[in-house]
Amino acid sequence: MKQMIAIQGIPGSFHHQVAIQEYGREAEILTFSTFEEVAKAVFNEEATVGVMAIENSIAGAILPNYDLIDRYGLKIIGEYYLSISHQFMVLPGQKIEDIHEVRSHPMALLQCKAFLNHYPQIKRIDDIDTATVAKRISEQKLKGVAAIASEIAAEIYNLEILVSDIQSVKSNFTRFIFLGKTAQPKDQTPNKASIKITIQNKAGSLARLLTHFSNLHLDLSKIQSIPVIEKPWEYAFFIDLVFDNYHDYHEAMRVAKAEFGELKILGEYHNRKA
Amino acid sequence: MKQMIAIQGIPGSFHHQVAIQEYGREAEILTFSTFEEVAKAVFNEEATVGVMAIENSIAGAILPNYDLIDRYGLKIIGEYYLSISHQFMVLPGQKIEDIHEVRSHPMALLQCKAFLNHYPQIKRIDDIDTATVAKRISEQKLKGVAAIASEIAAEIYNLEILVSDIQSVKSNFTRFIFLGKTAQPKDQTPNKASIKITIQNKAGSLARLLTHFSNLHLDLSKIQSIPVIEKPWEYAFFIDLVFDNYHDYHEAMRVAKAEFGELKILGEYHNRKA
Known part of the structure; x- marks a missing residue:
């Protein structure tokens, strides 16, 4: 059966990265703008699996997502720990001297503060999420602007990674869970x-x-x-x-x-x- | 001694409301845009007290704030439970039929979803926080736009509350803590x-x-x-x-x-x- 994976966020988001790493590139990705829509898609069997961030080392547990699992009666069928790495990406051909502004999710900007402090001429601007900025730079051919996002975002939106792994905290994990409508037959005895x-x-x-x-x-x-x-x-x-x-x-x-x-x-x- | 109270957010925010309810209208309010700046202001003795949201019934504990207390070596000197009430406010004279858009923090819009569902013609737009929208409506004399914010925001920015207490969940508490640089002499034995x-x-x-x-x-x-x-x-x-x-x-x-x-x-x- 072809897997239909519901994620929150657009292609190139960290949720997308987890979906690919777990289910491979052949899985179909359904994108939604809220976690509630992800839970609903699994509940309605529009998706076979939902991917949801559930806790991270900086903000702790994401309680509203626990509430969704509880409310829709979904089952946790697996987990995934993603080490969050941030890449500094631009339109191909741009150099770091050309960049006057960087946009990303506020948490991502915060996590890369030490790196960004070396470039005081680059203005930091909070934006809606990481992948959306990458998409916008690509679609609007924005020069002078950098995104901080995942490796997969650079790949999807054809951006060039100028500097890799610019986050200060090196052990910044986010725990994701995979959700199904019912418990699944297991290959291994659960532990x-x-x-x-x-x-x-x-x-x-x-x-x-x-x-x-x-x-x-x-x-x-x-x-x-x-x-x-x-x-x-x-x-x-x-x-x-x-x-x-x-x-x-x-x-x-x-x-x-x-x-x-x-x-x-x-x-x-x-x-x-x- | 005059109290200098550091809060995150602008006048009219829920932090402001807690500061006033606890320390009275004569206390001086120092506003900061981040919780880290609040912690620093207490640490540097620029403020005598810092006010910080620490957990709420919807999102759970705000772990990064625990981290700040820990990192700056501050002391929790008290707590406050605020029942979060949302007010639907507009420029004086505007009626609900005049309103075509409502702006607030995404969480506030979510908490008032059932009320807003009665007005499908009013577009919901996510904004940076609750009080900022009230301030903007007031300063720019924005017609047709409503804010969802605290009672104190309506008072400060001279807006008219068209509908009170529009939140769906009636027992939505946020727990705030008061922070000092050192433990304080107590009137009562702590419990x-x-x-x-x-x-x-x-x-x-x-x-x-x-x-x-x-x-x-x-x-x-x-x-x-x-x-x-x-x-x-x-x-x-x-x-x-x-x-x-x-x-x-x-x-x-x-x-x-x-x-x-x-x-x-x-x-x-x-x-x-x-």
């Missing part, structure tokens, strides 16, 4: 799961839950409480668990459900973190 | 603390830490793991603790430091959450 659990706010109940997980050799790779709760005496948590033994995990979920509160398994998949 | 703790990734160490807190009657009001770690065998967590007995809290911190890892107390203050 990671994402859950949402709502527990009664009895003193120490989270401590007891985590002790229970620990006794069954589940490791936490992520935990996040959900800040504002309609029911003030309950807490909800998004938790990622890593484990070696699927049966232990299964048993942990059984007890969590029976003794701790409402449990929703957002997905079981293969751990990609090194 | 809440924000800490950052880095613990060795030995199986179950977080479970043990939370059990220890629970035994000393500390309640967790928030926990968040920090996603990407330079040292892959350590985890760091931002945790908010609520307690009745300051001595129990103090003892818990002593043990946390001695037995669990690196501890940083970001602030001790009075719990404002209902």
Whole structure:
């Protein structure tokens, strides 16, 4: 079956890069302007897979995306860690001395501040995202303007990378997840799961839950409480668990459900973190 | 001493509203365009207090702001929960039939979607923030354009609120914190603390830490793991603790430091959450 991959953003975005790296160049890419449209496309089976950034090392978890997965009842079928590299790109033939302005997403400009400080004559301008600037430079043949975007953006829009990997933080990962309408048959036994659990706010109940997980050799790779709760005496948590033994995990979920509160398994998949 | 309050955003922003509600209209407001400049102003003692949004019910924790507090060594001296209400405002005399476009921050437009759906003729346009649009309508006497912003923005920029409280989610709180250069003498014994703790990734160490807190009657009001770690065998967590007995809290911190890892107390203050 041909994969139809829904992404947020235009061709050349980091979401596009992840889709290609995971599903290959033959997969069909459906682009949407919001994450909600991506979730809907998977829900409506217009797309077979949705790609969604879920957390990054700078801004942390992207909670609204968790909410979308929850609300549309989608399943996390896999994950991908992309090391974010920024490329300084221009119309072919332009030299760095020709450039008087650089445009990108504010976060990308911030991540490349140290590099840009060497070129005080280049004005930094916040723009809507990284790939859109590359597209605009290409389509409007903009001279004197540089984009900061992904390698794939340079390739798609025929721009020349003048300087590679200009980001200051070298270990800037974004974690992406792949979403399906239902859980998929697995090639491998899953060794990671994402859950949402709502527990009664009895003193120490989270401590007891985590002790229970620990006794069954589940490791936490992520935990996040959900800040504002309609029911003030309950807490909800998004938790990622890593484990070696699927049966232990299964048993942990059984007890969590029976003794701790409402449990929703957002997905079981293969751990990609090194 | 006159309070000099550093905020991110322009007059009329939600940060401004929090500053006024907490420190009164006589406090001097210093406006900055980034959170980093707010942190710097407190660090340099240009401001006595900084106001910073730290989490909201929709997007979750604002991790880069935690990073700023940590990096500038500032102290959290208090907190404030603001119920975010959006007002639909126009130049005085304009009626809703006159309006063909509404501009605001994308999140504000999203929060008022149900209301805006009743007016399909009004085009929604993403803009930089809420108060800036109000300011622009006022200064340029823009007819036909509405802003969605705070009550204080309407007051400052002499706009007329045509429809009040147009947000769909009625319990949309943003939590703000007040920052000082050092911990302040307290009128009341603190009953809440924000800490950052880095613990060795030995199986179950977080479970043990939370059990220890629970035994000393500390309640967790928030926990968040920090996603990407330079040292892959350590985890760091931002945790908010609520307690009745300051001595129990103090003892818990002593043990946390001695037995669990690196501890940083970001602030001790009075719990404002209902």
